Amino acid sequence: MLIAPSILTANFARLEEELIKIESADKIHLDVMDGHFVPNISFGPHISRSISKVSKLPLDIHLMVTDPLFWIDQFVFPNTEYLTIHIEANHTEESIKKIKQANVKVGLSLKPKTKVYDIIPYLKDCDLVLVMTVEPGFGGQSFMEDMMDKVVELVKIRKEKKLDFLIEVDGGISDKTIDICKKSGVDMAVAGSYVFNHKDPKDAINSLK
Numbered sequence: 001m002l003i004a005p006s007i008l009t010a011n012f013a014r015l016e017e018e019l020i021k022i023e024s025a026d027k028i029h030l031d032v033m034d035g036h037f038v039p040n041i042s043f044g045p046h047i048s049r050s051i052s053k054v055s056k057l058p059l060d061i062h063l064m065v066t067d068p069l070f071w072i073d074q075f076v077f078p079n080t081e082y083l084t085i086h087i088e089a090n091h092t093e094e095s096i097k098k099i100k101q102a103n104v105k106v107g108l109s110l111k112p113k114t115k116v117y118d119i120i121p122y123l124k125d126c127d128l129v130l131v132m133t134v135e136p137g138f139g140g141q142s143f144m145e146d147m148m149d150k151v152v153e154l155v156k157i158r159k160e161k162k163l164d165f166l167i168e169v170d171g172g173i174s175d176k177t178i179d180i181c182k183k184s185g186v187d188m189a190v191a192g193s194y195v196f197n198h199k200d201p202k203d204a205i206n207s208l209k
Contacts, residue, residue, distance in 0.1 A: 004029040006192035021201040027060040029190045034065040038137030045074040052077035068095040126165040134171030143172025148184040155185035
């Protein structure tokens, strides 16, 4: 299981120290919110660029924004590995094309109420599918176990269509919920509160791995 700590719950007053604490992770997950697509605002390109310079880990950037076309170029850094947009946002096809042109891997995300059916036409162009296991916008929410049905469905589709996208989950991930994620077929898990509120973030990451 790949682990990508979300810095949304990190202490931003000591961000460089927080990043050092999670060096054993596989990726760093950046939740970018525009205050429109979700009812919250997080951080933008400037802070994200600073993170990209401090940490050598690959960046897994989740754009919770209404108009991803406007933002994509601003989050392409040397260590940006994935740029994930929402299927519910505007201009899906154009955004996928723009991400590919930037030589970054394409991610597509689903809100809890969105069906897997809606992203099937785009799966051939995806490197990652992010299944939200909470309502996007705020950290510290409870894990929605019924979202594992989507994971199981995606595993089946991936096999039938001979595709190779990763399946990622985000929301309520902890040592109490990681096992069901693994059993359902999740490849990568995002964990924020569990990692950064732990007395030893490295131990938290290892417990999830």
